[in-house]
Amino acid sequence: MANLRICTYPDPVLRQRAAEVTAIDREICRLIDDMAETMYKAPGIGLAANQIGKPLRILVIDIQKPDHEQGLIVLVNPQIVGAQGETTFEEGCLSVPEFFSNVKRFEEVTVRGFDKNEKAVEITANGLLAVALQHEIDHLEGRLFIDRIGPVARDVFKRKWKKKLRDQKE
Numbered sequence: 001m002a003n004l005r006i007c008t009y010p011d012p013v014l015r016q017r018a019a020e021v022t023a024i025d026r027e028i029c030r031l032i033d034d035m036a037e038t039m040y041k042a043p044g045i046g047l048a049a050n051q052i053g054k055p056l057r058i059l060v061i062d063i064q065k066p067d068h069e070q071g072l073i074v075l076v077n078p079q080i081v082g083a084q085g086e087t088t089f090e091e092g093c094l095s096v097p098e099f100f101s102n103v104k105r106f107e108e109v110t111v112r113g114f115d116k117n118e119k120a121v122e123i124t125a126n127g128l129l130a131v132a133l134q135h136e137i138d139h140l141e142g143r144l145f146i147d148r149i150g151p152v153a154r155d156v157f158k159r160k161w162k163k164k165l166r167d168q169k170e
């Protein structure tokens with residue numbers, strides 16, 4: 001396994017729509033292992049393949065930190081097949097470090113996909129897991145949580161980010 005570099009905004013790979021995975025072969029399995037390791041090391045509760053520069057429809061989530069790999073969820077080609085209610089949650093993202101903002105999401109979602117063994121899985125989740133699923137599936141569409149915040153929060157983000165990029169150059 002390898003701990004990979006996480007791409008950060010405004011890396012164009014984060015804006016790419018990720019491609020469907022056609023077979024979960026050894027290479028994809030290795031990628032999934034690397035994604036999990038990268039997520040735990042970060043540490044984060046979710047990671048989409050775009051974030052490590054691979055625009056493929058794969059995500060890993062573990063909201064049960066720090067129980068290492070106890071609650072690991074792997075989803076290949078995930079699809080939201082049901083959604084209801086509304087919730088607002090303060091989100092952050094490993095690709096947008098040090099910025100947090102409230103985002104409106106569905107309260108409950110049902111997601112279908114495949115696990116590492118090509119077994120079909122269906123997860124119905126609410127609360128933090130539902131938010132994480134929607135956040136990571138957004139990544140696969142090339143969408144970031146900062147696209148879903150209000151104009152005022154977005155303005156704050158833009159100014160903060162400009163300053164951050166400037167500070168990095170110095």
Ligand code: NI
Binds near residue numbers: 092093
């Ligand atoms: Ni994210």
